[in-house]
Amino acid sequence: MGIVACAIRLKAARYAADLMQTELATSLGLKRTTNISNMEKALTFPNREIMSYFFREHRIDFNFLMSGHYSQLPGDVQDRLFPALEVANNEWDQRAS
Numbered sequence: 001m002g003i004v005a006c007a008i009r010l011k012a013a014r015y016a017a018d019l020m021q022t023e024l025a026t027s028l029g030l031k032r033t034t035n036i037s038n039m040e041k042a043l044t045f046p047n048r049e050i051m052s053y054f055f056r057e058h059r060i061d062f063n064f065l066m067s068g069h070y071s072q073l074p075g076d077v078q079d080r081l082f083p084a085l086e087v088a089n090n091e092w093d094q095r096a097s
Contacts, residue, residue, distance in 0.1 A: 001066075001067055001068065003042045003044075003045055004042045004092070005068060006039075006042070006045055006046055006065060006066060007039060007040050007041065007042035007092070008085070008088045008089050008092050009064060009065050009068060009085065009088075010039055010040055010046050010050070010065060011040045011088040011091070011092075012081060012084040012085035012087070012088040012089075013054050013058065013060045013064075013065060013081065013084070014036075014040075015084035015087060015088060016058070016060070016077070016080040016081045016084040017054070017057070017058045017060075021033040021036045021037060021040075024036055024050075024053075027053060027057070028049055028050060028053055035047070036050070045066075046065055046066070051065050051066075058077070059073065059074055059077050060073065060077060060081065061073065064081075
């Protein structure tokens, strides 16, 4: 439930939505990817704008991003999200070692 877990879930959400950081930044109206990169590196928690975007556009809600609760996510979202979560977690593990 900490900042690292949020970073991994955020990256998994981006992967599940099939977005590069630059595409996500553009969708959020950002000129640079710095904020997204900082969130995915666990330097900052995901902000309200990014959580709202994922809920509005990809049906991935705050409960999943912040605490990992996934039971309320639609089945098709879970089907895309779980493999992406495994990839994001493995990337974090490789980065940490």
